[in-house]
Each structure stands twice: as structure tokens, then as C-alpha cells.
Amino acid sequence: MSSTATDPNRLTDPADPARLEALATAAGRDLEEASAQEVLRWAAETFGRRFCVTSSMEDAVVAHLASTALPGVDVVFLDTGYHFPETIGTRDAVAATMPLNVITLTPRQSVAEQDAEYGPALHDRDPDLCCSLRKVEPLQRGLAGYDAWATGLRRDESPSRANTPVVAWDAKRRKVKIAPIARWTQADVDAYVNAHGVLLNPLLWEGYTSVGCSPLSCTRKPGEGEEGRAGRWADSGKTECGIHL
Template sequence: MVALTTRDEMKALAEKAGEELEGASALEILRWADEQFGGSWAVASSMADTVMPSLAATVRPGVDVLFLDTGYHFAETLGTRDAAAATLPITVRTLTAQQSVAEQDTSFGARLYERNPDQCCALRKVLPLRKALQDYSAWASGLRRDESATRAGVRVVEWDDGRGMVKLNPIAAWTQDDVDAYIAENGVLVNPLLFDGYGSVGCAPCTRRIVEGEDARAGRWSGSNKVECGIH
């Protein structure tokens, strides 16, 4: 494990790794992170599937998996989280917002997600994750370049400037076929909603089923200009 003390050193490490690890396997990228940071890295998972928790647990059994419980999740998503915690060698950390949904309704009015989805995501996702990530030097996500145009330029390792830490996207270069193959070969848990017309799973009020020809994330915040929750 390399002792890096300054922000500039960490940023340089991330940028170098982003170039050198392009083309490496997901497990190689995660092993690099484990060599660099020891146990000071975590995985953020929406529990649409458990591909990333499964990969990370192969490299570091007991790895922390961060799950944002917004208070608006489908029951199937919470069930996938619980099943993952029970069957995988991971440590699930469930993160919650400072206010409950009822408290947020009192402060900002009911259905904030309809009137100001960016603010709702900030309160229920971005801020809780930011606070939790202060415990780590790096974090990993399941972002893929083929998911949407906004993710096409994702690097396998990059610098998270807003949080001042290294970000890993080990499956950035994977296609949906790669994901499906990994799930089939490894018996990976999948959120049942993905078999019921949903291409991507977020909060229930802001997620719909997709139709043929739409990209996987078309059902998120449908009818608005919003395409990302803000954590990436």
C-alpha cells in the first residue's frame, strides 16, 4: 500500500491509473485499488444487481457496500439489498438522509421529487453519500459507458474532484452482454424489476418501465431534462 498524503498526489495517481488500467479486467482494477488503499475503499450499489458487490467481494471479502436508502425505494430493491447482505461476503452500510421523508415533506412540501428532483436527490442521495465517503480514500461504482450518452466518457479510474478522492469504474467498458454473462456464470443476484420491464432501477416515484428501443436509463425522471441523480 502506497502512502499518499496530498490531494495532488492522489489526483496524479488516479489520472495515471486511468490511462494504464484501460483495457484491464474489472478484477485487476479492483486489485489495484486494494493494493493502493488497503481497506480504505468501498462500493456504492443501487442494488439493481449485485455485480459490483460480487466483484469487490472477490478481491476483498467483507468489503463495505454503500446503499442509499432514500425512503422511496421499491420493495424489490430493499429485498435485493437484504438478500445480498445475507448471501455475499460483504458489509452493507445503509445510508439515510438527515431527514425522514415525512420530515422533508414538512420542511419542503410533499412530493419534492416532482417539483425539484435535483434538490430531492441532493438531500436523499448526494449529501448522505458525501458524508459516508469521508471514511474512505476511494470508491467504486458500476457506471458503464454504454448506458447513456452522459456516461460515454467514463474512465476506469478517475479523480473525483468534488470529493477529493479516487473513483473506480471497473466495468466502465462492459456491455450489457458482458453484464448478463457475468450474472449467468456467477449466479449473481438481480433486482426482480429488471425482469419486469425496468431498464434501470431508482426511486419508485421517479422510475418507469422502458419500451423497446429506449436506452436503459430512459425510465429515470421521464418527462424531465434530468438524467443523473448527482452522485456521479
């Protein structure tokens, strides 16, 4: 897995999807036990600038890891129009202080335009549609220029994420999907944050354990003994926004 420009294993720009899928399958097998740093070094060497990280700005752990492997890496943030001010502040602090390039994606419609077409507070009535309009579609559009993307998914976050692969083929988007910290625990995250002084969303100090959009139907603090993502769409039975399904 050399990184020289003449390396025949280095992908052309853009890569053939069939080759990407084969690469994802092989890497999914070979990198399952690799460290997050090794996985991201492989991503940087293989995809170069056609690799990006997505971040909800709950923390900057994966962004920090990726910027170490690939300084100047693109970090994609979905601005749904419903974020807490603390989340926007975290994004701005990350952009100002870290060696990476924050790219903010926005939905096709503003919140006011969406309200006019679908009625107010769509998040309370049809959160799947709201997430589709404000998260899934913008990300689909925003990832068009990349061959591979990384997320901060971890297996210990919730039952819905228990089988998250470290590297897999994202058939929906025809890209390589990478979860470098899939095998990490919350204790691993805390240790990395403390060791590297990684930026955190201040809401984590107020009792939130998973930070999404600000409507109460989308994000609330978990109750005593509840798992970390229990406060997300807590009263709807929804567990994921749709990006990772």
C-alpha cells in the same frame, strides 16, 4: 503494485489528497484497458479498507467483483426512503449471502420531515433538490472515511455516461473514483451474472432496465426501443441524480 504492509506504494491512512490525485491520474492512464478484476485487485491492494463500493442494488455485479478482490469490502447503499420493496429486499439478500459488509446511508431528514419543510412530492416538483438532499449529500458524508470508491457506471448505459473513465480523480469529493465495468456492455453483465449466479433486483424481470426510486416521475419501465435509462426522470429532462456529475 505489491500489497505487502511495508510496500512504500501502499497508502497511509488517510492518504494525502495530492498523492491520491496523482495516483488517480496515473491509474486512469495505466488501467484504461485492464479487466474489471485487475482494476479491483489494484484498488484492493492500494487502498485496502479505505476502498468501498457503492451499489443501487439494481444488481450485485460490482459488489461481487469487489468482494472477490477484497473479501469483506464495504458496500455502500443509499436508502433514500423512496426505494421499491424489491430494492430493499435485494440489499438484504446481498448482505445475507455475500462476503461483504453492506453499509446503509440515510438522508438527514426522513421523507415526512422533508415533506414538512419543502412540501409533499418534492421529487415531482424539484427532483434535483430531492436528489441532492436524499442522495448527493448522504454520499458525500458517507464517503468521508474512504480514499477511493467504485461504482457500476457503464459507458453503454446512456449518452450521459459514454465518457466514463475507468479510474479518475473525483475532485468534488477529493477521492479516487473507479468504474471497473465502464467498458462492459449489457451482454458482458449478463454473462457475468449467469456465470457467477449474481443476485439481481427482481424488478429487472418485470421490464425495468434501470431501477431507482419508486415514484413514477423517477423510475418507469422504458418504452419499446428506448435506451436502458430512458425511464429515469423520464418527463423532466434530468438524466443523472447528481452523484456522477
